[in-house]
Amino acid sequence: MEAKEISKAVIKRLPRYYRYLGELIEENVERISSGDLSKKMHVTASQIRQDLNNFGGFGQQGYGYNVHYLYMEIGKILGLDTIHPMIIVGAGNLGQALANYSDFEKRGFRLVGIFDVNPVLEGISVRGIGIQMINTLPEFLKENPVEIAILTLPKHKAKEMANVLIKNGVKAIWNFAHIDLDAPEDVIVENVHLSESLMTLSYNLSQYRKEHVEEKKETEN
Amino acid sequence: MEAKEISKAVIKRLPRYYRYLGELIEENVERISSGDLSKKMHVTASQIRQDLNNFGGFGQQGYGYNVHYLYMEIGKILGLDTIHPMIIVGAGNLGQALANYSDFEKRGFRLVGIFDVNPVLEGISVRGIGIQMINTLPEFLKENPVEIAILTLPKHKAKEMANVLIKNGVKAIWNFAHIDLDAPEDVIVENVHLSESLMTLSYNLSQYRKEHVEEKKETEN
Structure with a gap:
């Protein structure tokens, strides 16, 4: 496994995959299709497949991913297998x-x-x-x-x-x-x-307000 | 000023500009060239110029930016001018x-x-x-x-x-x-x-270690 070639965008998504897989384990889910994982994570199924293919093929066509195995493997990639x-x-x-x-x-x-x-x-x-x-x-x-x-x-x-x-x-x-x-x-x-992070929130809030007020004005005119 | 058209990447950099400008104010700096701001922020001068051009021209060629004015304007864009x-x-x-x-x-x-x-x-x-x-x-x-x-x-x-x-x-x-x-x-x-965030740190640490160990092995061979 050559983790070195993995892009930054993928690396940012890994902890999120890890979190969702952890939740699935808590729910006693053993296997999951990329389609179901995609719905849960609000990411497209093809994105998930592409991301995971970076680490070798963890899923099997029509059979889905082994949740526990995938969780452990992603954990290793994240360096969570050592103290x-x-x-x-x-x-x-x-x-x-x-x-x-x-x-x-x-x-x-x-x-x-x-x-x-x-x-x-x-x-x-x-x-x-x-x-x-x-x-x-x-x-x-x-x-x-x-x-x-x-x-x-x-x-x-x-x-x-x-x-x-x-x-x-x-x-x-x-x-x-x-x-x-x-x-x-x-x-x-x-x-x-x-x-x-709080300023980004504040920016988005201001922008939303501005747009909303503008829409309202347009409706009123 | 049409802040609506500003890209997400620029928005992410705004709080950082705001922070650096705040530090400059604390140091009583009144004007700064994009070159000096760039050195301070570890971003290219042209990136800074491009980013700030999104909000209209705050700088003047060969004259630099008015620190306090820029700080206030970016604050407004970030929604920091209201409670x-x-x-x-x-x-x-x-x-x-x-x-x-x-x-x-x-x-x-x-x-x-x-x-x-x-x-x-x-x-x-x-x-x-x-x-x-x-x-x-x-x-x-x-x-x-x-x-x-x-x-x-x-x-x-x-x-x-x-x-x-x-x-x-x-x-x-x-x-x-x-x-x-x-x-x-x-x-x-x-x-x-x-x-x-901690997992990203751990990932980067593991990758660095892996590369370092590999380099060491190569040197030893």
């Missing part, structure tokens, strides 16, 4: 919210440390993990294998801390700070810019 | 984290209510707003204008609650539940699927 030790840097509301997502743990994202600058938070336990002060982070990274760092610090601290993480061998940053990090090529950065 | 009354449905960690984002308020997203099903949370105040029980939500929506609902409930409750929101006139849902909502066409839905 990813993970830390959270920034134990504010958002950091604590993410620490409490037990679903991440189920997928192999194992939380091994939580760090903050605020001494008030020191030692407070979130899902059994005590919050540590950030100045102990370099030492911690030397002693513990950590793959992913979740960065939930305010933006003025995020860049500096990202450099500390990178310098100490963290290979992936899930960045919630409202800033673009300058990471070297061998460090994977995935951004979640929440306020940009 | 958007907003509620949070689901006052768990994530809901409370979002309630505490004072930056949203600055952009016109005014939090007017927080709701949850958990009686333990009733009356607890987040940023001066007491958490109310979810059964009071329909009544609240009748009495208070609410544009946007932030849905931070577990997925098994999200669909039902989305229907309540829509039935009671909420026109936009910012959905953090790990589920796709079936909303009518006149309701704007913007999804933040955090675990899908």
